[in-house]
Amino acid sequence: MKGGIKKILPRTLFGRSLMILVTPILLIQIISTVVFFDRHWVKMTDRLAFSVAGEIAMIADRVEKDASASALNEIKTYAGQNLELLINFEPEARLEDERHDGHAGLKETVISRTLAKAMDAQVRRPYLINVDVNEKWVEVSVTVTDGVLRVSLPQRRLFSSSGYIFLLWMIAISLVLLMVAILFMRNQIRPIRRLAVAAERFGKGMDVPTSFKPEGAREVRQAASAFLDMQERIKRQIQQRTAMLAGVSHDLRTPLTRMKLQAAMLGNNPDVEALKSDIADMERMIDAYLDFARGEGGEQASRTDLKAILDRVAAGVRRQGVKVDLSAEGDLSLHMRPVAFERCLTNLVNNARKYGGDIWIDVVRGEDEVVITIDDNGPGIPDEKMEDVFRPFYRIDESRNPATGGVGLGLPIAQDIIHSHGGEIMLAHSPHGGLRVKITMPA
């Protein structure tokens, strides 16, 4: 039930606020229209018919009493001048011989029904009503003692078109109100939509246009300036992190280089070899930390062909003698930061090479997303560790075995990059036996 109502309700803020505004107006109009028609217009139509029927009854009485030519003439003149009734008396006619076509339109029905009711009550003689809507005339034929009395009258004596005019006014005013509401509402909603677009762009790592300023209602302005503050803070933090890690690694590299030189001069005994390998490990780690720090770097996003990047990454591992099956078809251009994205894919493919063996890369373009799957046929990752491996410095092989040579930053960096593009990265079990990494990117 609740879901059903939700489905009918408009989804956008614009639609909803418009509905909140328009529904009461519409209700008031409907109610007042109904009340007007029922209380006022119907009653008035009844009264009009009542007085016309009364006049017809009076004339019929007079004609029955005295149907002489002079009396008829007098009645005709009087009715024509004062009552807007045209009188005609046909002495030999019979009402039974006549028929009239069935009532069709609404107006015709309303007129003949109300008049018939009044005629039944007041004239108490057989009668026939003919409504000619086009000519705006009504003809009433009444049986009197020796003939048929025909009374023709203009429609306006029975029917007031103020009802229709009232309706038209109501509709016209509603339309004007609706237009005004739409105009105002659009102006109120625009800043909210701008804020949403800016936040979305920032989330995807794109630049928020400098023209973006807090505007609109106070609450919206508040949210927009809070967003701008937050954006500043995040940018500053990223810069600080990069600067700090760059500084640390630079400072570490200098003594490390000295140590390398000193170790080289120490000659070739097993202890020195171990020292050299430790130094090499440290260099490698420092490089990895730098990569992690640079992850968010200042690279600009642009529309880039994913296929070219995948070809490069695949070629890179193929050179190391690994079998790579790459299937990517169709238009695969995406809005992305190409260097960062390539690093992400390289990390994942290198994992598949190191821990797996053969690699299958598959790209499918959906309606509003591009899905990249990277499969391998290695041992895979057990379900309970699929979340952990995204934590920085987490490795399943706790020994930090230099043979597999990682520091546990490959997946966190990859995830960072995908999230900053507004995408999703998930781990699963591959049908080839190993790990499946599934990346979903907004197209």
Ligand SMILES: Nc1ncnc2c1ncn2[C@@H]1O[C@H](COP(=O)(O)OP(=O)(O)O)[C@@H](O)[C@H]1O
């Ligand atoms: N394709 C894979 N198959 C099996 N295990 C994997 C795979 N990719 C990653 N892992 C596991 O997840 C851990 C974290 O990976 P990662 O963040 O790239 O760090 P690193 O490769 O530096 O160890 C790895 O140590 C490894 O144990």
Ligand SMILES: [Mg+2]
């Ligand atoms: Mg790795």
